[in-house]
Amino acid sequence: MIPAPQSDSTRLITPTMLVLWLVLATVPLWIARVGLYPYLGIEILIWSLYALAFNLVLGTAGLPSFGHGAYFGIGAYAFGLCQFNVVANLWICLVAAFAVAGLAGALVALFISHRRGIYYAFMTIAFGQIFWTLAIKSHKVTGGEDGLLKIARLPADFGFASFDLAGNVAFYYFVLIVFGIAVIALWRLVHSPYGRAIAAIKQSETRAAHLGYNVWLYKASIFALSAAISGFAGGLFAMAQLAAFPDVMSLHQSGYVVMMTLVGGGLVSFWGPVIGVFLFLIARDVIGAMTNAWMLYFGLLFIAVVLFRPEGVAGAIMATWQNRSLNSMRQQGGTALRLLFGGGRWR
Amino acid sequence: MFDLLPHILNGLTLGLLFALIALGFMLIVGLMEQINLAHGSLFALGAYFAMQLMGPRPPLPADLAQSWLALPLGWRYAATLILAPAAVGLVGIAIEFCMRRTYGKDPLYGLLLTFGAAMVIEEMIRLTWGTRDYVVQVPQAVSGGFIFGDLIWSTYRFYAAGIAAAVIGLVWLLIEKTSFGATVKAGAHDSEIVRALGINLTRLRLLVFVFGTMLAAVAGIIVAPIWGIRPHMGVDAVIPAFLVIVLGGVGSFWGAVVAGLLVGLAVGLSGAYASEWSLLSMYVLLVAVVTFRARGLWGKKSVLEA
Numbered sequence: 001m002i003p004a005p006q007s008d009s010t011r012l013i014t015p016t017m018l019v020l021w022l023v024l025a026t027v028p029l030w031i032a033r034v035g036l037y038p039y040l041g042i043e044i045l046i047w048s049l050y051a052l053a054f055n056l057v058l059g060t061a062g063l064p065s066f067g068h069g070a071y072f073g074i075g076a077y078a079f080g081l082c083q084f085n086v087v088a089n090l091w092i093c094l095v096a097a098f099a100v101a102g103l104a105g106a107l108v109a110l111f112i113s114h115r116r117g118i119y120y121a122f123m124t125i126a127f128g129q130i131f132w133t134l135a136i137k138s139h140k141v142t143g144g145e146d147g148l149l150k151i152a153r154l155p156a157d158f159g160f161a162s163f164d165l166a167g168n169v170a171f172y173y174f175v176l177i178v179f180g181i182a183v184i185a186l187w188r189l190v191h192s193p194y195g196r197a198i199a200a201i202k203q204s205e206t207r208a209a210h211l212g213y214n215v216w217l218y219k220a221s222i223f224a225l226s227a228a229i230s231g232f233a234g235g236l237f238a239m240a241q242l243a244a245f246p247d248v249m250s251l252h253q254s255g256y257v258v259m260m261t262l263v264g265g266g267l268v269s270f271w272g273p274v275i276g277v278f279l280f281l282i283a284r285d286v287i288g289a290m291t292n293a294w295m296l297y298f299g300l301l302f303i304a305v306v307l308f309r310p311e312g313v314a315g316a317i318m319a320t321w322q323n324r325s326l327n328s329m330r331q332q333g334g335t336a337l338r339l340l341f342g343g344g345r346w347r
Numbered sequence: 348m349f350d351l352l353p354h355i356l357n358g359l360t361l362g363l364l365f366a367l368i369a370l371g372f373m374l375i376v377g378l379m380e381q382i383n384l385a386h387g388s389l390f391a392l393g394a395y396f397a398m399q400l401m402g403p404r405p406p407l408p409a410d411l412a413q414s415w416l417a418l419p420l421g422w423r424y425a426a427t428l429i430l431a432p433a434a435v436g437l438v439g440i441a442i443e444f445c446m447r448r449t450y451g452k453d454p455l456y457g458l459l460l461t462f463g464a465a466m467v468i469e470e471m472i473r474l475t476w477g478t479r480d481y482v483v484q485v486p487q488a489v490s491g492g493f494i495f496g497d498l499i500w501s502t503y504r505f506y507a508a509g510i511a512a513a514v515i516g517l518v519w520l521l522i523e524k525t526s527f528g529a530t531v532k533a534g535a536h537d538s539e540i541v542r543a544l545g546i547n548l549t550r551l552r553l554l555v556f557v558f559g560t561m562l563a564a565v566a567g568i569i570v571a572p573i574w575g576i577r578p579h580m581g582v583d584a585v586i587p588a589f590l591v592i593v594l595g596g597v598g599s600f601w602g603a604v605v606a607g608l609l610v611g612l613a614v615g616l617s618g619a620y621a622s623e624w625s626l627l628s629m630y631v632l633l634v635a636v637v638t639f640r641a642r643g644l645w646g647k648k649s650v651l652e653a
Contacts, residue, residue: 064455111638118382118454122593123637129586130630137623251582255462262459293474299466306460307448 020271024176028169036285038168039240044281045175046236047260051273052186053229054257059266059273060190061222062202064121066254067128071227073135073249075101075234080148080244081141090154090165094235101231102224104131109220109227116205128254135246147245151238165239175236182229189225190270198222256280259298263305265312272314279313353495354619355612360508362611364570366604367511368584369591370518371562377598378535378555382454384461385442386563387585388468389435393564394571394580395476396431398483421486432564438468439560443553450552465581473578481576483568507569514565515604522600531555535598590633596646606644 027041050072057065078100082093112123135142142148153171156163165171189195201208201215209215238244247253264276280298287294309316372386383389399405401423405412415423442464449456489506492499522528534541534551542548566584574580591610595602613632618625637643 064458111634115637115641118597119593119637119641121458122589123634125586125589126593126630126633126637130627130634133624133627133630137627251586258459259462293470295466296470296474299463299470303445303460303463303467306456306463307445310452310456 021180028172036282038172040281040285042168042172042175042240044277045172045179046233046240047257047277047281048274049179049182049236050230050233051257051260051264051266051277052183052270053226053233055261055266055270055273056186056190056198056222056226056229058258058261059268060195060202061198061219063219063223064117065124065223065226066121066258067124067126067131067251068226068230068257069249069251069254070128070131071101071105071230072234072237072257073244073246074104074131075231076238076241076244076248077135077142077148077234078231079235079238080151083151083154084148088152088154090156093154094232097235097238098228098232101234102228104231105227106220106224109223113216113220113223125251128249128251132246132249132251135249142244142246145246147243147247148238149243151242151244153239153242171240175240178236182232186229187270194218259302262310263302263312265314265316265318267315268311268318269314272312275313351616351619354615357500357618358612358615359608360504360611361615362608363508363511363515364566364573364607365587365591365610366607367514367569368563368566369588369595369603369607370515371559371566372585372588373592373595373598373600373603374518374522374562375556375559376592377600378531379450379552380454380535381446381450381457381556382461383442383556383559384458384585385464385468386461386559386588387581387583388465388472389438389560389563389581390567390570390584391472391576391578391581392438392468393431393435393567394483394576395472395481396434396564397427397568397571398481398576400427400431401484402481419486420484424486428565428568431568432561435564435567436557436561439557440553442560443556446556447549447552465585469578469581476578478578483572483576485572501573503572507573510569511566514562518562519600587629590629592643594633594636594643596643599643599645602643602645 024045028038031038031041054065054068057063057068075097079093079097082096086092086096108124108127111127112120115123136145138144153165156165156174163170163174165174197208197213198218200211201213201218205215208218234244234248237248260276260280261273262276263279264274265272266276283298283301284294287297291297305312311319368390372383375381375383375386401420403416405415407415418426442461445464446457446460449460485503489503490501492501494500522531530541530546531551531554534546534548538548541551567580570584571580574583587610591603591606594609595604595606610629610632613628614625617628640646
């Protein structure tokens, strides 16, 4: 594994991130011109939040969870049901999505946190399937296979001002702000003492236990937290789609988030999952426009990534970057001259 | 009690089929410590190949096809049981060649690789055969049904269960009573020593993987007439296979068989009273058992937990 550059992990704002935020903030201005559509921007942000939440479990804690779609879906249903049956207030419904998914995650965590490796993976699949079956079969509550329809994009009411989120552009900016806040919170979390303890558990559970950490509690809490944030993303997704479907809870869809995270490089980088979501959703639309068998090509691509670049796109970038900085250190003077006067090899 | 008997019987026949589906999966998990998520897709591929071979237009040269179709259905079915798995075995070889690079790494990589393979196979199936459902013909002698208790039973279901039991028995003989089985088990236990003894471990692993793949195909062919053939059937098969393996304990042959029967019973009995929720019963059974017995019924400690 390649260690992250130390200076980046403590800083909140790096040049790369500044560029990223700038790009994200201007999406509605140019997305239609490059042949995509505004809704895709919303989808990318929501899936990025979901993938980052998922990566708390897979990348940070090293726990293979393969039923994570369940919590995303639970969040979506909770948002819709809260809106229909409790109160149609954006904040309360989003909190409900967060809380209900978090509770479901905590319940599951009680059962699985003593498990390791493949048994852990199997248990998460079993629970994911239980929730999925419940969603499909409880026709009266969830609408069965048809899902929960007519969910509204509730206005964001701040007391002094209220914003209508029904349009795609307004909703995009709302999601962007929420995404920004959530990302800062996640970044702080991963680099906090708590996050460090989780990373220690990933390296060796036994060693962490001997150092006096309550491994069970850490594993359970990170899982519940990840489920809660996934549910929150699910709530946003219900707003984006104006509906909640059992589809996102299926084993396949749970697999997609694993793929996104892995392809992007979630195992070695905080931002990896976001890269993966970008690639996945854009590939879905671009390859999907050319052929209706886009999963075939994505599957082949995925196999190639696992075989040749298991640390994902982020890992590849980091390796290149490290090589470059090593090389430049070796030939400090020469490189600068060659860059200035040509003849230097750009990587 | 007598009222329950038909449901128990039904559950047990179903259980034998589950055990058969899980068997190839178990061999690969237990002996190579690799999880083959493509198992379900290979199962589906077996069923599709069989459907194509048995169907009105087999993919053969015209004169060969004619003499093939002239054979009695029973003979054709028996031949298909060998030919289709052999064809699926070739796909298994391709997967194993890719998978080699993941041996000795985190089992997560093998799992993800086969997830990709499953996606590719399923999409290929969709491209080749479309999304519609197909029916496989079964020989006249085993089709139809009979009445027992107050239920109508399909004869084929019992034949399928019988074939499943026979295949399970054969695999047991192969693993427990032949020198091939002994070598394979030794390879799983301590690969260093086996290699030091001059045994070609690379070839051994290929053989085990392809054998597991072919068992998936056999299961697909046998189960297809009962469940029907559709692109999604792979997922429907791989999940019970998971459950059976974890419930029985990774690496335990009899664990898998008993767990298969248990899952079948759970599905059969719950299906009698709450058919809507019968799928749920197997997950609940798994959670209940694994909560109290971490490694399933007869599982041993393995590197998969690290």
